[in-house]
Amino acid sequence: MAFANMMKHYKAIIFDMDGTVLNTLDELTHSLNHVFQHHDLPAKTALEVRKCLGYGYTGLIERAAGNVTPALQDRLADEFRTYYGAHCQGTTFPYDGIPHMLEQLRQAGYKMAIVSNKGQAAVSELHHEFFQGLVDFSMGESPEYRKKPAPDMVWEALKRCGVSKNDAIYIGDSEVDRKTAANAGLDSILVTWGFRDRPFLETLGADHLVDSVPELTALFL
Numbered sequence: 001m002a003f004a005n006m007m008k009h010y011k012a013i014i015f016d017m018d019g020t021v022l023n024t025l026d027e028l029t030h031s032l033n034h035v036f037q038h039h040d041l042p043a044k045t046a047l048e049v050r051k052c053l054g055y056g057y058t059g060l061i062e063r064a065a066g067n068v069t070p071a072l073q074d075r076l077a078d079e080f081r082t083y084y085g086a087h088c089q090g091t092t093f094p095y096d097g098i099p100h101m102l103e104q105l106r107q108a109g110y111k112m113a114i115v116s117n118k119g120q121a122a123v124s125e126l127h128h129e130f131f132q133g134l135v136d137f138s139m140g141e142s143p144e145y146r147k148k149p150a151p152d153m154v155w156e157a158l159k160r161c162g163v164s165k166n167d168a169i170y171i172g173d174s175e176v177d178r179k180t181a182a183n184a185g186l187d188s189i190l191v192t193w194g195f196r197d198r199p200f201l202e203t204l205g206a207d208h209l210v211d212s213v214p215e216l217t218a219l220f221l
Contacts, residue, residue, distance in 0.1 A: 016172035019194025097213035149179035
């Protein structure tokens with residue numbers, strides 16, 4: 001389905017990271033199970049982990065280990081942050097076609113940023129590995145800004161890009177991203193190749209729902 005004639009012109013594109021431009025599921029599952037193993041907690045499958053993603057490290061632990069004490073959840077989140085921060089690149093790769101799309105958009109003059117609930121240390125490593133020269137900058141979770149779906153990080157990204165919310169669009173793969181776009185006052189696109197299934201995404205009311213990278217590219221070029 002093509003929406004090219006329905007799109008207004010934007011100056012900036014804000015992307016989610018996990019499930020949108022990067023396939024991080026295997027790495028996140030491995031890191032979570034590594035931490036769980038040390039606490040004799042049952043391992044999670046990738047499908048189970050997939051449903052818990054999008055809410056940052058603490059949100060992941062709350063959803064994956066909701067039956068343990070808050071104190072243990074805090075400890076698990078800290079251990080996960082440390083371990084994943086050191087092991088975030090082994091089996092993580094951009095989805096097929098993403099780097100080429102970003103290069104095309106960059107050449108077309110779009111400002112671009114990635115905004116993630118992943119910790120800033122891992123986001124910086126992954127930006128350097130995969131998006132240096134393609135995306136202007138990548139922001140991760142930090143004490144300075146509330147996590148998505150709060151609009152803080154998106155508004156800061158727009159400020160750095162020098163554009164207003166009316167001139168930007170947000171692209172993600174989950175209900176968190178849809179809420180983030182709405183809270184920030186941005187139009188939104190949801191992609192179906194990430195961490196949520198298409199039937200669920202159809203219920204969220206995004207401005208556009210796309211099934212492939214070429215289809216996404218065609219919205220802007």
